[in-house]
Amino acid sequence: MVGLNERIRTFYDQSTPLWLTTWGEQMHHGYYGPDGRRRVDHRQAQLDMIEALLQWGGAPDGVGSFLDAGCGVGGSSRYLARRYPGATGLGVTLSPVQAERGRDYNRLAGVDDRLRIVARDVYSLDPTTDGTYDLIWSMESAEHMADKQGLFDLFFRLLKPGGRLLMATWCRRPEPPYLSPSDQYTLQQICKLYHLPPLVSVPELGAAAGASGFEEVQTADWSAAVEPFWGAVIRSGLDPRNWPGLVRSGVGTMQGAWAMRYMRRGFATGAIQYGVVAARRPSSARPTPPQSAPAHS
Template identity: 45%
Template sequence: MANFYDQSSPLWEEVWGEHMHMGHYGQKGDEKKSDVQAQIDMVDRLLDWGQVSAPTHVLDVGCGVGGSSRHIARRYGCKVTGITLSPLQCEHAKERSRLAGLADQTQFMVADALKLPFEDESFDLIWSMESGEHMPGKKEWLEECKRVLKPGGRFLMATWTHRDTEMLSCGHLSNENLDISKYYYLPEWVSCSDYKMIAQELSFTDIRTDDWTDAVRPFWPAVWRSALSWQGLIKTLRKGIETLRGARAVLLMIRGFNKGLIRLGLLTAVKQ
């Protein structure tokens, strides 16, 4: 997976910039705005939905090149630590923060989210924007996040899920889900209800969930349009077979969202 993002991240950065996640186009997906603004709005609306007030030290799990980390650091004047499996993303995140004058507020490292290299009770907010789908052990991941959260600290995530009516067994998942897993190196899919159940088992409190599928639905067609542009097509071809496979997965994401098979699930919870 790290190799995939080492290869594909530069193309995404060239075409889309620092935010490596979906955009928010209004709760019904009908707000007219630029795609870049929709990505920024996604960060702000998730923070608002999560009732984040004044964090002092935030952990960004699956930080990409640090777009959300820098936005959060600016918004709250806090310190943000970002982790990624991709050495290339980590270096780009550091350089972007340096150029943005945020090197003192942000730090980035290559680390495994299932084995966080931090002391207990290190953070008062854990932020995860579209990275939970990559975690092979959902309960182990949330358990590790809880360990490094301070008492009263908040966990907040947006992640790809399957619809609640589907079974967990891969044999019951749609072809779209299974093919996307192959292209994006994803483990087992779960529903938002499954995440809520795990949070309850781990004794989190103030657990809330939501579904923002409609709000992000326009994003993947926008990605496909950018890939079909002459400039985007040339860049995609230059990046090699792994990036071409990722481009194929964009069509599956569009179809999966349109059929309701793929959802964008939200969860926030507080450590006692």
């Protein structure tokens, strides 16, 4: 049986060219104001998402180094590189196609001397890089990673003392009230078609961050702020001009397009939540948490 990482890699290798043609280099939700009612171009909303998370999470004014964990083609990475012109950055993605396209974008943006994008598993980052980063950015990638506690332990070790973690990720509604059979089916289909391990709740993410040793942990549900994005994505999927690219991208991408209906349903019923997490590694010297074995497929 093909492992989870291989399925994720194949999905993004196949679907990324279509996404880039249709939506551009930002491969994440847009932000439409706290209640989702702000009317803005959807590509602008994707940029607004980056800035909203930076502001909400208390991103530092000065950053010397950052990690974009699960960077896609590096849209957020380049935004951070421009926002912090003296910083060096590393973007990590499982997809070789995304890494290659990201490096092309870096050259076009003139940041290739400060920003590297590589194809590798984030759990496999060299332990000698512990204590390297002022900022770790995780934009809609943690939902693909099965070992959430191991992920927070890793991020804690990689950050410098006083460094900050900012994360946005797909979640499920916390229980109780318990998810209905219909909601459970919706979540199962989303996980199957987008190659995700079982989703966790926003409170579970906050608890994992605290268990790793982070302080100033804050979490929130931004579902209302991002829900309009799926209407825009579905409309793009229904545009006949995009159908040839969808067919060329393969069965996996077409299944992902079919999964959009489940995402829309999940937001409508509240089964899906869009979680954000901000946390800080303590400035004072203290032992880092023990390294946990990542759950690889």
